[in-house]
Amino acid sequence: MYQYDKYDQAMVDARVEDFRDQVRRRIAGDMNDDQFKPLRLKNGLYLQLHAYMLRVAIPYGTLDSRQLRKLAEIARKYDRGYGHFTTRQNLQYHWIKLEEAPDILAELATVEMHAIQTSGESIRNISADQYAGAAADEICDPRPWAELLRQATSFHPEFSYLPRKFKICVISSPADRAALRWHDCALRIVRNEAGEEGFEVYAGGGMGRTPFIAYKIRDFCPAAQIFSYIQAILRVWNLHARRDNIHKQRMKILVHDLGEEEFRRQVEEAFEHFLTLGTDFPQAEYDRIAAYFAPPPFETGLPEEIDRTDPDFALWVDQQVIAHKAPGYAIANISLKPIGGIGGDVTAEQMEVVADLAKRYSFDDVRVTHAQNLVLPHVRKIDLYAVWEALREAKLADANLDLVTDVIACPGLDYCTLANARSIPVAQKIQQRFADMDRQRDLGELKIKISGCINACGHHHAGHIGILGVDRKGTENYQLLLGGSGAEDTTQAKITGPGFDEDGVVDAVERAVECYRTLRDPGERFLDTYRRVGFDAFKEAIYG
Amino acid sequence: MRILTGNDLKTGAVIWWTGRGWSIHVEDAADVGEHGEAILAAEDGARRVNGGYIINADETPKGPRPAHIKDRIRALGPTVRPDLSLKPADPAAGEWVI
Ligand code: HEM
Numbered sequence: 001m002y003q004y005d006k007y008d009q010a011m012v013d014a015r016v017e018d019f020r021d022q023v024r025r026r027i028a029g030d031m032n033d034d035q036f037k038p039l040r041l042k043n044g045l046y047l048q049l050h051a052y053m054l055r056v057a058i059p060y061g062t063l064d065s066r067q068l069r070k071l072a073e074i075a076r077k078y079d080r081g082y083g084h085f086t087t088r089q090n091l092q093y094h095w096i097k098l099e100e101a102p103d104i105l106a107e108l109a110t111v112e113m114h115a116i117q118t119s120g121e122s123i124r125n126i127s128a129d130q131y132a133g134a135a136a137d138e139i140c141d142p143r144p145w146a147e148l149l150r151q152a153t154s155f156h157p158e159f160s161y162l163p164r165k166f167k168i169c170v171i172s173s174p175a176d177r178a179a180l181r182w183h184d185c186a187l188r189i190v191r192n193e194a195g196e197e198g199f200e201v202y203a204g205g206g207m208g209r210t211p212f213i214a215y216k217i218r219d220f221c222p223a224a225q226i227f228s229y230i231q232a233i234l235r236v237w238n239l240h241a242r243r244d245n246i247h248k249q250r251m252k253i254l255v256h257d258l259g260e261e262e263f264r265r266q267v268e269e270a271f272e273h274f275l276t277l278g279t280d281f282p283q284a285e286y287d288r289i290a291a292y293f294a295p296p297p298f299e300t301g302l303p304e305e306i307d308r309t310d311p312d313f314a315l316w317v318d319q320q321v322i323a324h325k326a327p328g329y330a331i332a333n334i335s336l337k338p339i340g341g342i343g344g345d346v347t348a349e350q351m352e353v354v355a356d357l358a359k360r361y362s363f364d365d366v367r368v369t370h371a372q373n374l375v376l377p378h379v380r381k382i383d384l385y386a387v388w389e390a391l392r393e394a395k396l397a398d399a400n401l402d403l404v405t406d407v408i409a410c411p412g413l414d415y416c417t418l419a420n421a422r423s424i425p426v427a428q429k430i431q432q433r434f435a436d437m438d439r440q441r442d443l444g445e446l447k448i449k450i451s452g453c454i455n456a457c458g459h460h461h462a463g464h465i466g467i468l469g470v471d472r473k474g475t476e477n478y479q480l481l482l483g484g485s486g487a488e489d490t491t492q493a494k495i496t497g498p499g500f501d502e503d504g505v506v507d508a509v510e511r512a513v514e515c516y517r518t519l520r521d522p523g524e525r526f527l528d529t530y531r532r533v534g535f536d537a538f539k540e541a542i543y544g
Numbered sequence: 545m546r547i548l549t550g551n552d553l554k555t556g557a558v559i560w561w562t563g564r565g566w567s568i569h570v571e572d573a574a575d576v577g578e579h580g581e582a583i584l585a586a587e588d589g590a591r592r593v594n595g596g597y598i599i600n601a602d603e604t605p606k607g608p609r610p611a612h613i614k615d616r617i618r619a620l621g622p623t624v625r626p627d628l629s630l631k632p633a634d635p636a637a638g639e640w641v642i
């Protein structure tokens with residue numbers, strides 16, 4: 001993975017010291033909260049319901065064991081022994097003290113981590129396919145591009161005061177595991193007819209109160225010109241965004257106001273201009289960065305068979321293990337969704353177990369997924385049993401990847417100041433309702449996503465079944481949505497009708513699921529059946 | 545009754561105005577009547593509270609119960625982690641929130 005050079009390190013270290021001074025001045029009374037708040041947000045420090053919350057960036061969701069151990073140490077020393085992985089491949093600590101925040105950032109800096117641009121009107125952590133460098137279906141590793149873009153857009157003056165947040169995602173396979181088209185700007189690496197690498201470019205996606213699926217605005221941008229193209233997109237937005245209205249500042253609004261054609265025309269015009277400026281990444285720079293992401297030294301001649309005598313292990317393999325591009329290797333997904341637990345939460349001890357496993361069995365590499373799970377990307381098939389045993393010991397061996405209990409849920413009203421309703425208890429009740437493993441596997445892929453308010457941190461617009469918490473005269477109420485997807489067949493979920501209370505929404509989910517079971521054709525997933533038979537049949541089943 | 549809450553500037557802990565100072569226990573919260581704004585201005589200026597605000601609460605035999613669920617969750621802790629709440633030994637504490 002990428003390693004900081006002296007400039008990266010100096011910048012991050014200097015930033016920590018700046019923040020230390022800012023915190024000191026705030027506590028001493030030299031700054032009021034209006035002055036201080038933007039400064040703390042620039043360092044990922046929010047004020048939440050019970051304490052400060054620190055959001056740590058995990059670039060393109062890649063960690064090594066040293067970093068994961070440091071995250072565990074911070075959880076133990078400065079938080080309450082755990083952290084929460086988010087749908088943007090970041091980690092949040094929910095119990096942070098302001099006076100200790102500079103020390104935490106200093107500790108993070110020792111392992112090349114920070115919380116810069118995890119908040120505010122900036123280019124946020126750039127996300128990527130969690131199987132980058134391992135997936136059997138990828139064209140190339142997307143992370144060198146994510147890293148180049150990360151460097152080019154960090155502290156960039158034009159991008160430090162954007163109209164609103166800006167989220168970029170980079171993938172390189174036909175399958176979309178990263179909710180590509182739900183980003184402001186999304187890149188998919190493709191090859192053209194001449195065999196050259198370039199990017200399909202999407203723009204204008206986003207969730208929140210006004211969800212939009214990104215348009216494809218270019219079929220092919222040559223790889224060497226991508227930074228010009230992205231600057232062009234940002235320039236058009238920066239010039240025309242509705243800075244006067246907080247609900248209209250996101251780029252998605254501009255793209256959809258201007259219309260796809262006009263937005264594209266303006267971007268192309270700006271692109272011509274940027275091409276003349278010579279700001280694109282030189283080949284030598286790409287090569288330098290790409291060298292950090294060179295494939296690990298995979299062994300050859302390894303056996304392909306997996307000993308499936310232990311039925312529990314076989315079940316885990318069937319659900320959690322994915323094909324790897326190197327023979328004899330596999331991608332092992334680690335579920336952070338134990339039945340009745342808190343999705344995405346990991347204790348310090350569990351982080352250490354995963355760090356050890358990564359070091360020993362996965363070329364020191366761990367990934368975070370937008371579904372709030374972890375991945376060991378490069379495990380020898382002959383080591384899978386040992387990995388599973390260690391995971392089981394640490395209560396990390398649930399076999400529910402992409403099943404009905406693999407629920408995404410935002411922190412909701414249990415932690416978040418913006419929430420209308422709690423998300424986590426709903427996720428837990430759904431898990432308990434569907435805990436039976438045979439039933440889960442019979443239902444197959446079924447993605448439930450829950451947000452505690454319209455900001456949509458829990459991706460409810462992209463859920464096969466989405467749940468949105470609303471405030472109904474001071475009580476928690478939940479709307480049910482159907483038919484969303486964050487995969488290559490992206491669609492926006494549709495609200496079914498009047499909301500439910502907490503138990504009511506769990507019952508409604510079950511009615512929707514039973515409707516699918518009754519109507520499905522062989523081999524159909526929930527989403528396929530929903531698309532074939534249509535909204536009305538499901539609505540009828542839910543409301544009767 | 546009207547009570548005052550906010551977060552401790554240095555630690556971020558949820559705090560309640562007692563009439564003389566700040567407590568982490570909502571049971572200690574005092575009715576401020578019409579004086580909320582003035583107290584908050586002074587306390588914010590003195591950096592003893594961050595993001596303070598006035599809320600309505602019901603007077604109950606067990607002390608003030610904030611009118612809105614958000615403030616009841618703030619008063620107790622996350623409902624999904626009773627072990628991290630202010631009343632880890634009381635399994636029924638969560639019912640007070642709902
Ligand atoms: C608890 C503190 C959090 C706060 C205050 C917060 C705030 C927000 C806000 C205000 C938005 C809407 C932005 C807009 O439309 O301009 C948003 C969107 C989002 N947040 Fe959060 N969030 C929090 C936690 C999280 C967590 C834990 C996750 C992951 C589980 C997350 C992931 C996202 C995502 C994916 C979006 C949608 C992005 C989009 O609109 O395209 N956030 N958040």
Ligand code: SF4
Pocket residue numbers: 410411412413416417418419420451452453454455456457458
């Ligand atoms: S969706 Fe709403 S409730 Fe959930 S974390 Fe985001 S802002 Fe908070």
